[in-house]
Amino acid sequence: MATMKFSRQREAIKEYLSNTKEHPTADTVYMNIRKTYPNISLGTVYRNLNLLVDQGEVIKLNGIDGSDHFDGQVKPHYHFVCNGCNRIYDLEMESIEHIDSIANKNFPGKVEGHMAYFYGTCQECLE
Amino acid sequence: MATMKFSRQREAIKEYLSNTKEHPTADTVYMNIRKTYPNISLGTVYRNLNLLVDQGEVIKLNGIDGSDHFDGQVKPHYHFVCNGCNRIYDLEMESIEHIDSIANKNFPGKVEGHMAYFYGTCQECLE
DNA sequence: TTGTTTATAATAATAATTACTATTATTTGA
DNA sequence: TCAAATAATAGTAATTATTATTATAAACAA
Structure with a gap:
C-alpha cells in the first residue's frame, strides 16, 4: 500500500516552503534546495512537491503564468x-x-x- | 506596420469559435478546421488564435487545466x-x-x- | 500582371513536467 | 545489530503544450 518513507530532501522542501513568503516555482525550489543538497534532482523536487500537495501540506497555484507555483501556507487565502x-x-x-x-x-x-x-x-x- | 492580410484559415477559425459553445483547446480547433482545410498546420492555428486574442475577437482561458482554451464569445462573462x-x-x-x-x-x-x-x-x- | 509583403505548411526548438531505471536510503523485524 | 524488503533518489529520457524558423504560397496594391 506504499507507505511513505522519510526523506531528508522532502523535509528540506517542506521547510523551505514554510519559511518563505515567495511563491516559488519548482525550478526555484530546486535552485534553493541545491544549496543544501547539491545533488538533488529536479524530478525529486517535482515528485515531492506533488506528494506534499496530495498530503495537504503545500498548495499548488496554477494559471498565473506558464509555471506552477507552490505555497507553504495552507490556511485558505x-x-x-x-x-x-x-x-x-x-x-x-x-x-x-x-x-x-x-x-x-x-x-x-x-x-x-x-x-x-x-x-x-x-x-x-x-x- | 505589418498590415494584416486576409486569410481563409483565420476566417475559418474565427467562424468555428463563434459557432460553438465548447471552449476548445488549440488542438481541438486544429482537428475541426482540418475537416475543411486538411493541410492547415497546428502552428497556423496557434498563431491565428493569438492574433484573434490580440484583436479582441477571441478570449484565451488559462489555468483551468494544462492547456489554453479559447472562447469565441467576447462579452465579459x-x-x-x-x-x-x-x-x-x-x-x-x-x-x-x-x-x-x-x-x-x-x-x-x-x-x-x-x-x-x-x-x-x-x-x-x-x- | 507583376512585385511586394504577409500568411502558410512543415518542421525544429523550447519550456514545463512526468516517466523510467539502476542505485541508495530508510525501515522493519529476526 | 544487521540484513532483507521496499520506497526514494539521481540521472536521464520522454511527453506535452507552445513558439520559432524558413522556404513557398496566397493576398493585394500599383
Whole structure:
C-alpha cells in the first residue's frame, strides 16, 4: 500500500516552503534546495512537491503564468499577482464565499467552489 | 506596420469559435478546421488564435487545466468547469466586481481586477 | 500582371513536467 | 545489530503544450 518513507530532501522542501513568503516555482525550489543538497534532482523536487500537495501540506497555484507555483501556507487565502514585478502576494481578506451562491442562481448544475486571484500593482511598484 | 492580410484559415477559425459553445483547446480547433482545410498546420492555428486574442475577437482561458482554451464569445462573462466531465460552460451571472474593493481593503497596493472561475458538477453529470 | 509583403505548411526548438531505471536510503523485524 | 524488503533518489529520457524558423504560397496594391 506504499507507505511513505522519510526523506531528508522532502523535509528540506517542506521547510523551505514554510519559511518563505515567495511563491516559488519548482525550478526555484530546486535552485534553493541545491544549496543544501547539491545533488538533488529536479524530478525529486517535482515528485515531492506533488506528494506534499496530495498530503495537504503545500498548495499548488496554477494559471498565473506558464509555471506552477507552490505555497507553504495552507490556511485558505487568496493571492494577488503584481503586473509590474510579477510577484505573488498572500492576500488576507474577508470571505467572498457568497459569490458561489451568486453563481449558483443562474447555473443549472451544482456550483461547489471557485478559483480566484487578484491582480494589479503592488505597493513597491506603485512607488 | 505589418498590415494584416486576409486569410481563409483565420476566417475559418474565427467562424468555428463563434459557432460553438465548447471552449476548445488549440488542438481541438486544429482537428475541426482540418475537416475543411486538411493541410492547415497546428502552428497556423496557434498563431491565428493569438492574433484573434490580440484583436479582441477571441478570449484565451488559462489555468483551468494544462492547456489554453479559447472562447469565441467576447462579452465579459464567467466560466464553470465541471469536475465530472471537465467541460467548460459559460456562466451568465450578476456582477461580482465588488470583490475587487473587498480585496483592496486589506492590501497595500492597487487591486485592478480579478480572474475567477467556478467549479462543481454540471446538470448532465448530476443526473 | 507583376512585385511586394504577409500568411502558410512543415518542421525544429523550447519550456514545463512526468516517466523510467539502476542505485541508495530508510525501515522493519529476526 | 544487521540484513532483507521496499520506497526514494539521481540521472536521464520522454511527453506535452507552445513558439520559432524558413522556404513557398496566397493576398493585394500599383
